[in-house]
Amino acid sequence: MTATAPGALRGPQRHACRPPARPASARARRAPDPSRGQALIAALLLLTLLAAGGLLAGGELRARAHALAHARSVEALATARAALIGYAISYAETHPGEGYGFLPCPDAANTGSTPIGACGARGTAAVGRLPWRTLGLPELRDGWGECLWYAVAGSVKHNPKPQALNWDSPGQFRLLDPAGRALPVAAADGMAVAVVFSPGPPRSGQIRPGTRGTSCAGGASTADLAHYLDPGHPRAGSGEIDIALHPATLDEEAPNDLAAWIGLDDLFDALRRRRDHAGHVDAILARSANALAARLAADRAAWLTRHARSRGALATGVLPAAETLGIAAALRPLIDDWREQIHFAACADGSACIGVVRPAAAGERCRAVLAFGGERIRSGPERQLRTTAAERADPAAWFEGRNVAALRVGVPEFEGAEHFRVAAPERPATEDVIRCLP
Structure with missing residues (x-):
């Protein structure tokens, strides 16, 4: 919108008869117009408001x-x-x-x-x-x-x-x-x-x-x-x-x-949320299980003496370093990243004393098992903590159900899936994995 200049006429000019001008003396004696002072005050007030508005706008x-x-x-x-x-x-x-x-x-x-x-x-x-x-x-x-x-x-x-x-x-x-x-x-x-x-x-x-x-x-x-x-x-x-x-x-x-x-x-x-994540973790477990089975097959009694503790009917322990398992040097870092989460148990007498219960599948009898705890349970009464050495030493920080008793006191009964899986990508994959070893 174009602004209109003060004092400009709007529309066509109209001529009208003007009364005769008053004498100068009459104009001089005219009383002051109070509207002029009010206009000045209004103008000053407007300037003040504009200045304040400028500060506020700034x-x-x-x-x-x-x-x-x-x-x-x-x-x-x-x-x-x-x-x-x-x-x-x-x-x-x-x-x-x-x-x-x-x-x-x-x-x-x-x-x-x-x-x-x-x-x-x-x-x-x-x-x-x-x-x-x-x-x-x-x-x-x-x-x-x-x-x-x-x-x-x-x-x-x-x-x-x-x-x-x-x-x-x-x-x-x-x-x-x-x-x-x-x-x-x-x-x-x-x-x-x-x-x-x-x-x-x-x-x-x-x-x-x-x-x-x-x-x-x-x-x-x-x-x-x-x-x-x-x-x-x-x-x-x-x-x-x-x-x-x-x-x-x-x-x-x-x-x-x-x-x-x-x-x-x-x-x-x-x-x-990666579609191949479960396969990546499961491949690490498979390689660990194969290496552990090879060590047990080579010299079972001596190996368990060095790397396991006797608990009831079982000899149990945490997976040793990849080098100890005889895994190739190029693959060791992947195994060692996860080995604290991988436990094993073997029948002390060498028999197939361990029973494994599978979800929606037939159970197995095993001479030894590799156990992987999965992700921690983050909330609720079964919440798992793995932040301190004392917490990590407790099998309950890693495993659930009968697997805890199996690793704590040597009860030869385990339960879990054979392979690591992600049932719902938006939730931690907490299911225990139990692999049967010969």
Whole structure:
């Protein structure tokens, strides 16, 4: 709409007879028009309201700009998180002969790529830039134009790899709210295995150097962390690491980092949705069972003496290392990732004393069995905990039903499926697997 200029005439001009002009003296003696003062007051009031409205509009615009930047940051974090999970559940395809669940080391050279070598010692956390090139992403930036930072636990990083990685591996990062309370993480121990950070705009005291021949501003050193992340940010090292997180506000002096995190259950819940996941785990069990059967066939009594404990009618134990089982070196890491979850039992007298009950199938008599506990039961009265050494030493942390008594006190009765299977991809596959050995 076109504005109309003050004082302009609208429509065609109309001429009318005008009364004779008054003498100047009459005009001078005219009384003041009170409407003129009211108009002035109204004009001043209008200016005041417009000025206040401008200030309010400026604050609203600032809030809207902040909200937009916040939303862009959240989107970048979600993209990074999804890419990390995708990397973990496809690791064996990009690294033939290795398992699943590994996450990349952080970018240590500000190039967008994970380093060729190791990132710290085995079992220690590493912190750096998000390796967006390694993840097959464009250069991700948050809503304020800053590149993302990333911390990965030693229990899942790909170099050097942990001694074992499976769905019961520990996390390393404890996420805390401003009151020091733990934030929820999808993991049995409540610890995250990876955290991605949006640093947001610089706060007072944060000095962010300009680009040094790289696409991301600043250096590659973690010494720059304090200039990007809030106090309480992650550090490299061993043991449990606390990370303080704060809600986003418009206060320029308040902590302003945004974060997205991954728990171990996030990785294996996604992996379980792969159609070939059950076959991958079952192949590991088959290879373990064949190797164990070969050891028992070669020298049953001596082998059980070295690797089993006598419990009632049975000799039981946890699967030994793949090297002890005589498995080829290239295949050992896959077996060792899972061996703590694999138990065995053999009849002490060498007979077929073990009865195995199958779901909807005929039972079997066995001289020995390999038992695999499956995923833990996460809730309810039968909830299983596998976070401490004492918990892991109890067969009830791994098995259910009569299998617990069999492994605890040597009752030679087991029950379970012959093969590992995923009945419902959205739920943990907790069913015990019992393989009969000759």
